[in-house]
Amino acid sequence: MPGMRIRAALAALLLLCTTMVLTSPTASAAPACGVLADGAADQANAAVLHACDQIGLDYSWGGGHVPGQPGPSFGICDPQNGAPNDCRVKGLDCSGLVRFAYFLSVGEDIIDGTSGSQFQTSRAVDRFAPAEGLDPLLPGDLMFFRNSKGNISHVSIYAGDGWMVEAPSSGLKVRMASATRSGYAGAVRLFEAGTSGQPAPGVNRIAYTDGTDLWAKDGPLDAEPILQEGDVKKFQLAGERIGVL
Known part of the structure; x- marks a missing residue:
């Protein structure tokens, strides 16, 4: 009898745990990549769509930084930066993705450089502090993130509705990801909202x-x-x- 009671208790506990697992909330699946909100400039919307075209492309540290030639390229092999094989991988890193998307959008290489130099771009028509959160952001805004040392180390393109397009890190591919992440350093807007060209390229x-x-x-x-x-x-x-x- 005691053994039957123990087995019954264990079965009830197993059923409870199974029910908890089945009913626990799960992370939201990423939506189809695209412009997920209204109000951005035409160039910004186009940059989002061009970034979406790179979904599934390999991340390559240093990829996309050939002088005068935006687009996928072989990266840099540097085990100290988590990129032991990237000189043999053709793709884009985070800032290379941003550069290429806006190059395809406006027909001019307007935002080259690393994430650190892109954060400092003089082409910014507006900037948003981390404390403002995602509410003021529009598709095409560039979101920047700091590493544990406080340095700007990552950039992505905001798509709207809490999602961004990013080239994440070595071994991964360009993807849609949640824009809610620790280390957010603020955002930059390159074209005035609701316009088709202020300031114009150049x-x-x-x-x-x-x-x-x-x-x-x-x-x-x-x-x-x-x-x-x-x-x-x-x-x-x-x-x-x-x-x-």
């Missing part, structure tokens, strides 16, 4: 700081970085020197 933007706030203005690259009183976009990025030309 327009230079001068960015400078007065020690507290970041300012930017369209103009020639050799213009003096003096504080402008009008026709200026003011970015609230205290203490950072970003996009200084």
